[in-house]
Amino acid sequence: MTEQTLGRLAEESWTRFDDHDSMFYEDVWHRSHALAERARRMCGGFAEAGIRPGDRVVVMMANSPEVPLIYQALWAAGAVVTPVVFLVAPDELRHILRDSEATAIVTSPELVENVRAADVKIPIYVDTGELERADERGAVARDPGDLAALMYTGGTTGKAKGVMLSHHGLWHVAKDVFEMSHQEGKNRALLPVPLSHAYGLIVTVASLHATEPQQAVLMRWFEPKAFLRLAAEQRVQYGTVVPTMLQLLLAEPLEEHPLPDLAFLTCGAAPLGRDVLEEFERRMPGTQILEGYGLTETSVVTTFNPPGRRKAGSVGLPLGGYSITVRDNEGEAMEIGDVGEICVSGDSLMLGYWGEQEADPEGTALVGKELRTGDIGCVDDDGYLYIVDRKKDLIIRGGFNVFPRDVEDALNRHPEVVLSGVVGRPEPRVGEEVVAFVQLKEGAAVTAEELIEWARDRVGRVKYPREVRFVDSVPVTSVLKLDRKALRTMLD
Known part of the structure; x- marks a missing residue:
């Protein structure tokens, strides 16, 4: 398929x-041609409302059939999709609206008061x-290098910054994701997953590359019991999740939901x-977990585990247009297997941060034509990437x-634990102390x-929580x- 803008891609789909x-x-099932109309x-x-090519339009809605249609319509109109998670606080929404210089906002009735409060x-x-x-109107002409989406990131660690993603970047990454997973x-x-999140956005774009008719069973939001019920009733064949969803599903009697x-x-x-991963696959035989990795700044996905070539514990191989280098603190390339x-x-990669800001609150930075992700990991002999943790989340206790x-992985293995989150608390004697917040199963x-x-x-004896x-x-x-910013505020 020849490269197109997302508006042309949507129109063709x-x-x-x-x-x-x-x-x-x-x-309710919705028919494809009715949705297209x-x-x-x-x-x-x-x-007709005056939205022009290049205008930023904020979309603040919970999942619904309208959300992907709004994205497609805005791209066809030449506008820039600016998704905002519907749980955002009025102050944060006000910041995004002002920073992006948005010309309009699309929302739903239950969120109107939140919008007005901003x-x-x-x-x-x-x-x-x-x-x-x-x-009805078709897609206007745009250039693949033009801005397609303005995604705000960093909300867990400070004021959000806008990541500028092009039609070209989203088109190619979504195409690779579809081809590697299909x-x-x-x-x-x-x-x-929320369609307003970067993960949900790339899933939306990937569906536009489909080579056979697709069917989506969309949840307004995740709830473990509803997930299992819908998966069974609708006989779904694959799905998208985040790790915490799997952890919450493990707290359910999976054996009762084949x-x-x-x-x-x-x-x-x-x-x-x-x-x-191993417990889920053991308790849900026949279902394989395919991990991927990416950041908003990489047009969402960077690596993926192809079906049939997965390495458990790895986040997969780089997509076709990406290469990965692991560097030390001085910026020198490291050997295979070194962290x-x-x-x-x-x-x-992203076009940059909106307003020419050089780094986001997570410590991610674009240096020349290379993105320093702030994530710690290593690459094996076959090119598979393994993630260790976020650089900024590292706890240094007594020099270790x-x-x-x-x-967290150790605590989450306990049969009575649903979920845990670990942060460091300043402690004069050892520098930082390891503190764990734990959610237990009922009873x-x-x-x-x-x-x-x-x-x-x-x-x-070095790492365990005191x-x-x-x-x-x-x-x-x-x-x-995990919201580590919220966890750190709970230390007080």
Whole structure:
């Protein structure tokens, strides 16, 4: 397929296949041609409302069939999609609207008050009814190098910064993702990830590259019991998850929910503990977990484990347009197998940070044509990448390096633990002390002292947590990644 802008890609996808059941949402199947007509009308509606090529339009909605249609319509109109997770606080929304200089915002009725609380001075479109009354329109001309999406990142560690992603970058990464993950005949997917998150965005674009009719079973948001029920009732064949979703699913009686049709789940957005992967596959035989890795700054995905060539514990091989170098603290390339900072180069990297900012709050930086990710890992002899942890999350206790993920993986293996989160607490004697926040299963009787002993037996006398605090729920972000910023505030 020849490279196109996302607007042209969407337009071409609308008529690629005969009419079919395309999206299942809240007990209703939506037909593909009806959805395509709605997208064309939305495109006309945006144009009639004065949205021009290059305008940033914020989309703040929970998952619904309208969200991917809005994205496609905006790209067809030449606008820049600016997704915002619907759980965002008014102050953060106000910052994004002002920083992006957005010209409009699309939201849903239940979120209108939140939007108004942000003191919005631009047009607010509630749902899409008004937009869909317009005449249908096709895609306008844009250049592949133009800005397609402005994704705000860094919300867990400070004020969010806009990552500028081009049509070219998203087009190529999504195409590679589809080609590496697609298995002929497996076309019904369960989608619980927020479409407003970078992971959800790339899933949306990847679907536009489909070579056979696809069917999406869309969840408004993730809930373990609903996930298992929908997967069984709709006989889904693959799906998208993040590690915390798998951890929460393991707290369910999986043996009571056989899913013989579920061939694989792609997993990303955060590191996945190998024990979690192995336990899930043991309890859900026939379903394989395919891990990937990426950042918003790499147009979302950088590496992926191809079906049939997966290495458990690895996040896979680089996509076609990317190369990976592991560097030491001085920036020198390291040998195969050595652990250092993961650096990515390729022509699908972000255009930069909005407003010409050089680094995001996570410590990620574009140095020349290479992205310093702030992630720690290594590459094996076959080119597979392994993630250790985030550089900024490293705890230094008594001069020894403690990666929180190692401790979390050990605690999460305990049969009475649902989820754990580990951070460092300043401590004059040793520099930082290892503190674990733990969410237990209902009816659990394990004590903090027993969990400390459990961890010490598995990670050794240097890394184990000296303090365990029980919480009703471990704080996570909108895409269910551990929210370490929130954990650190809980130390006080």
